[in-house]
Amino acid sequence: MEKLRIGMVGYKFMGKAHSHAYRDLPMFFPNIVHPEMKVICGRDESGVSAAAKQFGWEEYATDWKTLLERDDIDYINAPSDAHKEIALAAAKAGKHVFCEKPLALTLKDSREMLEVVEACGVKHMVGFNYRFAPAVILAKKLLDEGKLGEIYHFRACFLQDWLVDPNFPLAWRLQKEIAGSGSHGDLGAHLIDLAHYLIGDIEEVIGMSKTFIKERPIPAQMSGLTAKGSNSEEKAAVTVDDATLFLARFANGALGSFEATRFAAGHRCTNSFELNGSKGSVIFDFERMNELQVYFTDDDEDVQGFRRVLATDPSHAFAENWWPPGHTIGYEHTFIHEVVELMEAFRENRQPVPNFRDGVKCQQVLEAVDLSIEKRQWIRISDV
Template sequence: MVGYKFMGKAHSNAYRALPMFFPDAPAGPELKVLCGRDAAAVEQARVQFGWEEAETDWRRLVERDDLDLIDINAPSDAHKEIALAAAAAGKHLFCEKPLALSLPDAREMLEAARQAGIKHMVGFNYRFSPAVQLVKKLIDEGRLGQIYHFRAWFLQDWILDPDFPLVWRLQKDIAGSGSHGDLGAHLIDMARYLVGEFSEVIGMSETFVKDRPIAAEMTGLSAKGDKNAPRGPVTVDDATLFLARFEGGALGSFEATRFAAGHRSTNSFEINGSKGSVIFDFERMNELQVYFTDDADDVQGFRRVLVTDAPHAYINAWWPAGHTIGFEHTFTHEMLELFTAIHEDRQPSPNFVDGVKCQEVLEAVDRSIAERRWVGLEEMQEA
């Protein structure tokens, strides 16, 4: 695994939990090598996370015959180079989102994976929430009817302080984009998963704080630095909003921001159909608000559905009825899909195709902002 901070910890926990809670899964992964540039820090993480070895050069990983899967959760600028080399060496790939810094890079990664005949997966973990699986079931079974609206918002406030240090997520050459690619990518994938493909988009964005103190130290979403230190430019968006039309006729609205005071990580969506509606808020991930138009008039209204009991997805593997699960469990469910797909000799879902499709929407929104117009997704096929 390349990367050992926020996502590295989440992935390590998922790998370790998989054989304990899903004993019928095809295989329990062997955590062989953890890789990072800081030798002392990666060794400390190796011990804490339970890996056998530590490494500082990812190139040595792809040369090893005893490794079958490479997990990439390093910053976005490292994804392409590692993925191409690993694919050429015949390693299966798991890569965090966004898949790449650009659409051409994402397509190159997909093509390399296809040519190598390997299994490939991209990290959209929110799909694997039991409540989201219930939404998917309601839509696929036609219980919400024709879908009219998908509205989604991912709101954070961790960089609200203008003196918060200039972390790598605020630098375009490393991150690719700001709230749009980091938070908005999850909303886009969720929309594609539940409602279908995008037809056209139009958006706007803003960078509210133009420069920040250079970071002295950073880990995950936290950082240390002196507010009087030299400042560097913020080269990504702080907030991006866009509207969309879907191929199936539904309308969509999307908001991703890191400047929503009081919102630590509000990841929510609402879907309205001809027969009903659903509302999901990841801060209350064990609940789904559901409304059906055919309820009797005297009891109509949104009902709170707890997804902590059977028959909801994944729940039987965890705790007794009524006992909740959390953020970390979505990653275990994600890894379950990965290892099951490898065992069944099929591509996991979501995979690099979904990563490319998400990148198409991200860049279509960017183009619409730059050119102040609606952009059709067919235009991105030529990009």
């Protein structure tokens, strides 16, 4: 396969991110399967037609079902609340599927999606893009090589502040029937996946959550993390969490702490983790995504301390395809690296990673935390 013909459902925040990845991939990664941007789909014709022109898609459509009928489309992207319906229909039509996270609104739905894509024999991927920052991959490499020794602690937080204003409108991310959950499923899902990627399986959890602002103004329009209120003073209930925190025990004996909130004033996108092991530690913060803080216990005592490693040398993952050492990359590049993994999976005829199995694992932890909050007790992941 020389090209993969793409049909994408959704054209706003993630639609732009994925479009950029498909468009820039051939310039920097010329020797892999290339995406062919066939059709972008959205319900609002004026919006999706403008996006098609701006992002570089050949055509646009307003009904995702038409994509399934086309022989010139191999692969379909899909957005949150429509994941299950679109993924099942696409797989049954023989189309490969990419879904953003979380995989579905419920664990039951995510398990059904996995069952169907595997039964249909299509390739499937889920969008945990933060795995693909070179500094995160370096942390994984140090772990796998045993340079951090036995891991004792994994602590992670994803802090944002875009909802601190109580007059910010009721965007779709604040409505459970669309988003599934709030900061927990949106931000916490990334932390859980990074924990699975770096440390391994989580055995049990206990959590707590809170919705700080119970009602918000009805929006006139919204996109990504922005929204505009209407002239009406009408408000509606926020039906998701504003913040969720939980503790975890890992199968390998490590202890974990997780915090996801949209109410951390001053934090735009503090997606960070720290690992502490018997031989050393690492610290990552996505707001400084090209850097990994590294500490080794066997350094000479007079020079012990965290060192800043800039993960931009050719020896670091993906870096040789970008700029000279020290010339950093950004958020959008994690999506390009995601697509590199997808295209390599097609070339090697294997499932890309992370895929729907990883999505189900993440969803299982998300729901275990919800159950622990409801029951106010520890919950084993295997019991969910």
